Amino acid sequence: MKILFMGTPDFAVKTLEACLKHHEVLAVFTQPDKPKGRGNKLTAPPIKEVSNAHQLPVFQPEKIRKGSWADDIRAINPDVIVVVAYGQLLSKEILDIPRYGCINVHASLLPKYRGAAPINWAIVHGEKKTGITTMQMDVGLDTGDMLLKREVEITDRMNAQELHDILSIVGADLLIETLDALALGTCERKPQDHDLTCYAPMMNKTLARIDWQQSAIEIDNRVRGFYPWPIAHTTLNGETLKVYEGFVLENTEGSDLSAGSIVKMDKKGIVVQTGKDYFVITELQLGSNKRMTAQAFLLGKTIDLGTKLE
Numbered sequence: 001m002k003i004l005f006m007g008t009p010d011f012a013v014k015t016l017e018a019c020l021k022h023h024e025v026l027a028v029f030t031q032p033d034k035p036k037g038r039g040n041k042l043t044a045p046p047i048k049e050v051s052n053a054h055q056l057p058v059f060q061p062e063k064i065r066k067g068s069w070a071d072d073i074r075a076i077n078p079d080v081i082v083v084v085a086y087g088q089l090l091s092k093e094i095l096d097i098p099r100y101g102c103i104n105v106h107a108s109l110l111p112k113y114r115g116a117a118p119i120n121w122a123i124v125h126g127e128k129k130t131g132i133t134t135m136q137m138d139v140g141l142d143t144g145d146m147l148l149k150r151e152v153e154i155t156d157r158m159n160a161q162e163l164h165d166i167l168s169i170v171g172a173d174l175l176i177e178t179l180d181a182l183a184l185g186t187c188e189r190k191p192q193d194h195d196l197t198c199y200a201p202m203m204n205k206t207l208a209r210i211d212w213q214q215s216a217i218e219i220d221n222r223v224r225g226f227y228p229w230p231i232a233h234t235t236l237n238g239e240t241l242k243v244y245e246g247f248v249l250e251n252t253e254g255s256d257l258s259a260g261s262i263v264k265m266d267k268k269g270i271v272v273q274t275g276k277d278y279f280v281i282t283e284l285q286l287g288s289n290k291r292m293t294a295q296a297f298l299l300g301k302t303i304d305l306g307t308k309l310e
Contacts, residue, residue: 004078012084114142124225212260
């Protein structure tokens with residue numbers, strides 16, 4: 001097939017590479033370069049870097065629904081538009097251009113977790129499985145008919161980065177399978193049950209703030225779900241404390257200390273009282289210091305038992 005590819009972040013790279021291997025990619029649409037880092041240097045999206053390496057035409061509209069972009073896409077004349085985490089909604093005019101329509105690779109088992117951050121929220125909400133859904137796009141946000149699905153297990157210690165990497169590979173494979181089925185006319189469309197949907201909003205630092213009133217399991221899910229960004233965090237003596245890793249420790253003895261209080265510090269880590277059971281912080285970063293293990297942190301920092309994380 002002749003493909004017009006639309007995508008932006010790392011998650012879309014494996015799918016673009018699969019399209020290049022199995023089909024003809026005519027052009028790529030991605031988000032504009034954005035300032036990044038302390039110097040605010042303009043940085044190209046990962047998809048643009050891959051596209052440049054393969055000498056593909058790259059377009060970066062600020063708003064694809066405005067201007068003459070639909071006419072430009074007609075001139076490219078793709079058989080299908082493949083969309084993977086592009087970051088913009090497409091107009092009906094664009095959706096109707098390709099012979100096979102627009103196919104989206106979405107990182108959840110739709111209709112659950114529509115939206116920008118399905119990988120993170122599946123972990124935050126304690127799901128035991130997620131997956132990839134290929135979808136025939138319509139004008140809504142992840143509301144189109146489902147085509148193919150593939151499940152992936154979420155293991156107990158898996159964080160969002162690890163799940164992201166697995167799903168990016170699964171998504172690439174499933175997209176090629178979907179395109180093959182479309183070409184053969186064997187790809188059945190299944191409408192989503194909108195009553196079963198839930199929304200996966202974009203990540204931000206406010207959402208990642210730890211509420212120690214929650215159970216240790218809920219906090220553990222958030223630590224893993226908000227990694228590698230925006231990183232679950234709390235406050236220690238007025239300084240931001242980022243929590244990169246930890247684990248749940250059952251509280252069989254009870255405690256008189258309130259949620260958020262440090263009840264123990266040893267080689268395992270910093271043991272914190274939660275709304276139910278303990279959460280043990282094993283890797284952290286305080287303020288502008290380096291990321292380190294809790295054990296290394298405690299070698300250079302004295303903390304009183306009972307100190308409360310806010």
